[in-house]
Amino acid sequence: MTHAGIDSIFALQPARRLMRGLALLTLGSCLLAGSLTAHADLADAKKRGYLTAATEDDYAPFNFIVDGKPQGFHSDLLVELKAYAQKSGLDVRQEILPWTGLLASVSSGQYDMAFTGALVTDDRLRVFNFSPPFASAQHYFVKRAKDDSITDIASLSGKSVGVQAGSALLARLPELKAMLAKTGGKMGEVREYPSYPEIYADLANGRLDIAVNAVISVNDLVKTRGDVFAKGLPVSGNGFAAWPVPKNSPELLKFLTGFMDEIRASGKLAELQTKWFGEAFPDMPVEPITSVEQFHTLAGME
Helix, strand or coil: CCHHHHHHHHHCCCHHHHCHHHHHHHHHHHHHHHCCCCCCCHHHHHHHCEEEEEECCEECCCEEEECCEEECHHHHHHHHHHHHHHCCCCEEEEEECCHHHHHHHHHCCCCCEECCCCECCHHHHCCEEECCCCEECCEEEEEECCCCCCCCCHHHCCCCEEEECCCHHHHCHHHHHHHHHHCCCCCCCEEEECCHHHHHHHHHCCCCCEEEEEHHHHHHHHHHHCCCEEEEEECCCCCEECCEEECCCHHHHHHHHHHHHHHHHHCHHHHHHHHHHCCCCCCCCCCCECCHHHHHHHHCCC
16 A cells, blocks of 8 residues: 555544544633533432433544444443433433533533543543543554564664644653663654544654554554554553543432442443453442542552
């Protein structure tokens, strides 16, 4: 395949998905403004008879559309959540939104929760609590499948690194720098991109040595493009994907914690993790994540 052909594969990704990283640059101020708005908690949802769950439709393998039908981890899990909610006399209504406004809409009280693959970050924890994580978001490096020069962390010394601008992944690159220092190596050039399709195009064409992304995205990439890319090793401590709930909805957080307890105990969570993420994550925290300090401890950032 020509360089132009590889570039075109990634350039054709939907524009909204390309904006995920750029949206993070302005998200903090939007969320803080929204957090001043009153929120409905579980009692209010019971009065109206339903919860509203904001989701996306173009973030594989979490939420996406095939032939007009929802697919992905959250599509399957929504069936389980509805069954669990019915025990409390509640329905769950899915509302599909663009990612660029999803978290701000939840923080402002328009929707009860974000039912999507949101990563736990310091900034988000100032506005949201997070349910017990449903998956790891540990960072891994990705290399070209036929690049034999990269075999371990030490071999990353001096290599150029591609990462999305303004992302949680960029904020945790100092962990890779520390890992390299322990091997006597040093961080190479860090190149920030507006989107991962652009990063992967440069990586495939040899204009970049490695990319860094969360494990689920890496697994999905290698599953579909294993002829071009190979999964490397972890380059951070742990990270977490979980559902954001406004700080002033503690009963809703307790409700979602109970839901996670049930699907974890039944084996359904591990089943869906394996189906959609390529592996199960049995060692995730079982309690909600509610503070920056707790997050840092769980992620091994201190």
